[in-house]
Amino acid sequence: MxxxxxxxxxxxxxxxxxxxxxxxxxxxxxxxxxxxxxxxxxxxxxxxxxxxxxxxxxxxxxxxxxxxxxxxxxxxxxxxxxxxxxxxxxxxxxxxxxxxxxxxxxxxxxxxxxxxxxxxxxxxxxxxxxxxxxxxxxxxxxxxxxxxxxxxxxDGTDPENDGKGAPPFPIQSTTEMIRHCKNESLSIWQIAKTNELQIHSEEELTDGLDQIWDVMRNCMFRGCHTDGILPGGLNVKRRANSLYLKRKLTGNYSNSSEWMQVIQSHRVSNFQEIIHWVSAWAIAVNEENADFGRVVTAPTNGAAGVIPAVLAFAIGFTSFSGREEIHRFLLTASVIGSLFKQNATISAAMGGCQAEIGVSSAMAAAGLAELIGGSPDQVCMAAEIAMEHHLGLTCDPVGGLVQVPCIERNSMGAVKAITAAYLAVESDPAFARVSLDDIIETMWDTARDMNTKYKETSEGGLAIKIPVNFPEC
CATH class of the missing domain: 3.30.1330.90 (D-3-phosphoglycerate dehydrogenase; domain 3)
Known part of the structure; x- marks a missing residue:
């Protein structure tokens, strides 16, 4: 590919x-x-x-x-x-x-x-x-x-022949990516940026990354400020708004950018409070997603809340809040996602929810590990840890709606990503027994072994345990 x-x-x-x-x-x-x-x-x-x-x-x-x-x-x-x-x-x-x-x-x-x-x-x-x-x-x-x-x-077209040509640093495995980093003395995000600049101008790249973050931030903002019942017939009540209101944020703001600045000024350090914020952000995005709102696939819509929540955590509660840090996070996360896309799947219909929440958690963990000082090996270790603890996660949407259990899973994926990033940066990858390449291969093996009813069909798991009263089930 x-x-x-x-x-x-x-x-x-x-x-x-x-x-x-x-x-x-x-x-x-x-x-x-x-x-x-x-x-x-x-x-x-x-x-x-x-x-x-x-x-x-x-x-x-x-x-x-x-x-x-x-x-x-x-x-x-x-x-x-x-x-x-x-x-x-x-x-x-x-x-x-x-x-x-x-x-x-x-x-x-x-x-x-x-x-x-x-x-x-x-x-x-x-x-x-x-x-x-x-x-x-x-x-x-x-x-x-x-x-x-x-x-x-x-059907009938060759996805390999897309006219883009080979990038300066081909990346089809973690081993290949790490080799580029060591040979060139570059971080993963720098390798990724070099590849991107073969396709996009510097201005297109920076403006595009800014737009991605703007849409993510706006989505969290809307979700945290919107109450009500989600459409579709399950009568799922939005929760991000109540979670957010309990944070008792003080300060004046009129848009999502000013809102994030107010959050930064609070510099919350209490662990429980941070968990509440991360959960509110992740849930907010996926409630907007369920309501046919504008989101960023990261790498999918069903898992769209994980990466924004972890990036917002880095901006709101650490010292990393500049434009360059946001770009570094997104570029690092993107490369990790591409490894799963090339060597396994990011489709729940093929691999279950491990292919969505699991991959998004791995991407977010890698991005955060990069920001907090992780080496390329530690960044990959963070992604591996995050995915390892999502292996086998099934896709069983109740009523075929991206609501139950999908919305909550985003908050779980975000918390796991943060944990994985800090654990990896405090560890020595030389002693790791499982590599990122190993976990990607294992995830794909698991996907192929998984019963079809657990792959976004609503024919197994929670989808058949929760009573609903509309025809989609």
Whole structure:
């Protein structure tokens, strides 16, 4: 696999799922481009989409249908105002969909999108086929796979041949990455930055990293200041707001940046209070995610709260609060995430929740270890420790919604990441018996051995223990 850059690991989009919402949305944008390559949008007479595997089984709870329709409309998940989504979808009640925001085609609630729960495509559990009919009575069929973290593969294309070329420092294993660090006397984040600058200009990189943190911080801010019941039918009450209000923060602020500055000024050192803050931040992000809010896949939407919470911990409660430190954290975390992506999976439909919360915790632990003075070996040790204690974690969303137990798991992943980072930096990696490469391979072995019902199907675990009263289950 070619180099996975930081903006591929951290994508800005809409909740609640990177694989079931963002991926299908992007697939439809790809489909619009493919239609233009073969015909014109004006020549389309009708479209039908068939979903398979996990997409079919939990797609309704994950908002897959909404994402597909918005994608067909040509809406951009990075820039669309979340508050406009319901209005755009309500317009479909007329029975017409504006393909690419310009070509009217028929929309039928019961037949435009088919949920085929009895069949899965071979390549990946998150498969979909798009059948396009044209006014000249010809038909096209496009097949896409949402492979986790908002990554999409089109059947018949070569994901290896993306035109980016080889980076200055190819990284396909921890061993290779550490060798680069030692040969060049560079930290992991510096190796990552050198690779990024082959793809992006310095300004694009720094501005992009700033934007990632801005979206993460804004998401925590909104989640901590919003109360109510999450949508979907489980009647899950938001908790981040009450957790936050109990912190009794004093000071004036009008936006998320000023809010974080006020938090910094308090310099909380009480362990219990810090745990409450970290939990509030992580839960806030994933409540926003569950409410179709704007989040950053980190590396997925279901695990989007871990990295922001740990980075906010570093900014709020340590001496690391500058722009450069934030960039160092994100670049380090991104490289660790890419190792899991290349050598295992970040898709819960393929690997269970260990592939989401486990990977995000490993990424966050590595980023924090870098900031608190960890060597490249200690940074990798931090990631290994965090993942080691998520091995085997199943994905069992109740009702197919990214709410129970997903939201709480983000707070657990964040706390484990912080613990792993400090433990690694106080340890000598020379005496470690398990390497990061070992744990990635073990995670993939575990994923392949895991029963399918524990891989984002809502057919096992808590998903069948918790009574619900709506049809998604």
């Amino acid at each position: 070619t180099y996975i850059n930081v903006f591929e690991m951290f994508k800005i989009g809409i909740g609640p799922s990177s694989s079931h919402t963002l991926g299908p949305w992007k697939a439809m944008l790809m489909c619009l481009d493919s239609i233009q390559d073969h015909h014109k949008l004006e020549e389309v007479s009708d479209i039908m989409i068939e979903l398979y595997g996990s997409l079919a089984k939990t797609g309704k709870g994950h908002g897959t249908e909404k994402a597909l329709l918005l994608g067909l409309m040509g809406e951009n998940p990075t820039t669309i105002p979340p508050e406009s989504i319901d209005k755009k979808l309500k317009a479909l009640e007329s029975g017409t969909l504006l393909l690419g925001n310009k070509t009217p085609i028929p929309y039928h609630k019961e037949s435009t999108i088919i949920f085929n729960k009895e069949k899965a495509l071979d390549f990946h559990s998150n498969g979909m086929k798009v059948y396009v009919n044209y006014i000249d009575d010809t038909t096209s069929c496009f097949t896409y796979y949402s492979i986790g973290g908002g990554f999409v593969v089109e």
